[in-house]
Amino acid sequence: MPKKVDHQAQRALIADALMRVAATRGLEAVSLRHVATEAGVSTGMVQHYFRTKDQMMIFALDMVSAGVQARLAAEAGDQDAVPTPRALVRGLLLQMLPLDEQRATEGKVALAFLSYAAVRPHVAAELRENTAQMRAFFADQIRATSPAERGVDPELAATALLALVDGLGVHVLGGHYSPDAALAALDQYLDSVLPAEAAGPRPRADRTITPPAPRTVGP
Amino acid sequence: MPKKVDHQAQRALIADALMRVAATRGLEAVSLRHVATEAGVSTGMVQHYFRTKDQMMIFALDMVSAGVQARLAAEAGDQDAVPTPRALVRGLLLQMLPLDEQRATEGKVALAFLSYAAVRPHVAAELRENTAQMRAFFADQIRATSPAERGVDPELAATALLALVDGLGVHVLGGHYSPDAALAALDQYLDSVLPAEAAGPRPRADRTITPPAPRTVGP
């Protein structure tokens, strides 16, 4: 077996270029040639690593969600001060908002893929498990603070929380309001579900998130 | 001036076809020929009414937002029982969720346009006024029920509300959960911002929404 190259790295290189194209010119501008040019390689090489355009798209999609999950895991593991669940949740949510240039790019790509998946069921299936896992985690954290005190269902609250963050992100990307406004709205909402400092810190086992390994496509 | 035809009607015919294509095969499948075929007309006719593809897209975008606004206005004017602001808000929000086939279609198109606008600033501007107006309206309604009792800022609450609905809609479209689950999450959230039946009905003047007239493109 000759010329040992890191397939995953090459694919990541291409997928990175794809994301750059998608973020700046939209998903519809993503073509083999544009991506190849952006990556500084030949279209033949792109074809070598992705038999079809759809495979390339799906790989890129996996990469962005893996990236987000990795950031979330880092954020969750970083806070050794073991703050309140609310602070933890807030920290995680902040990672999902387009508060800086990089995350805005990611957000645009994610948004593009969202509508891409809306008419491609098998692509949509890819995204589902991610959100499901995340929702379970957030539900746990919510359970930690407000132990069924009021009539709040943690599952529903987590669902709303994720939807809210996604919605805020979309609106910020659309320029409807500033990231600060989104943050303020989020904080006010958090006040109602995770009341200020109701409960103390929780055992560490409760707040680990394991990012899934990026999917391997080929050999 | 010969052959008097209703330009706006013809354009609507084409835009309808565009939305059907976009909803079933995605925005990237929207081409002059596909749209023309779907509408049962020639590509020449499409070109006659839209000098460029972008004009066609923007017109269609305007049509969906006008449609939504019309439905909202109908919903707002329909309830002559003058229920609580909460019921009114809930009724309006329901119109924005993809709870039936038609609204799911609209939602897919809207989602597609969202990512379309994310990389086209002048298109994004189109969408901004809509949400701004809507946010002001919802803020008013929120003010009506909870008159600054707790530390809830009506503006922020309205922002969150719209973001939440959009996020829920996106997730439902992505098949992440059922419309019922989205509705349950929404209701629980409403409990926290618009407490059950705090205030009575409000004067009618407070709840009128005037849908903007669909934009005229050409002569």
Place this chain on the structure above:
DNA sequence: TTTTTTACAATACACCTGCAACGTAAAGTG
């Protein structure tokens, strides 16, 4: 009736698309 203006239809064009086929250079294995 003649003329002009509109509403379309048909076609042509240059460009882009995904993908397949072919070529070749290099690195590992025997």
Place this chain on the structure above:
DNA sequence: CACTTTACGTTGCAGGTGTATTGTAAAAAA
């Protein structure tokens, strides 16, 4: 040293794309 397998680069092709151009029928205006 062969020899085979991999990793590309190049080219070509059939089809789709937006748009410009041209043609034509019909209806209003003169």
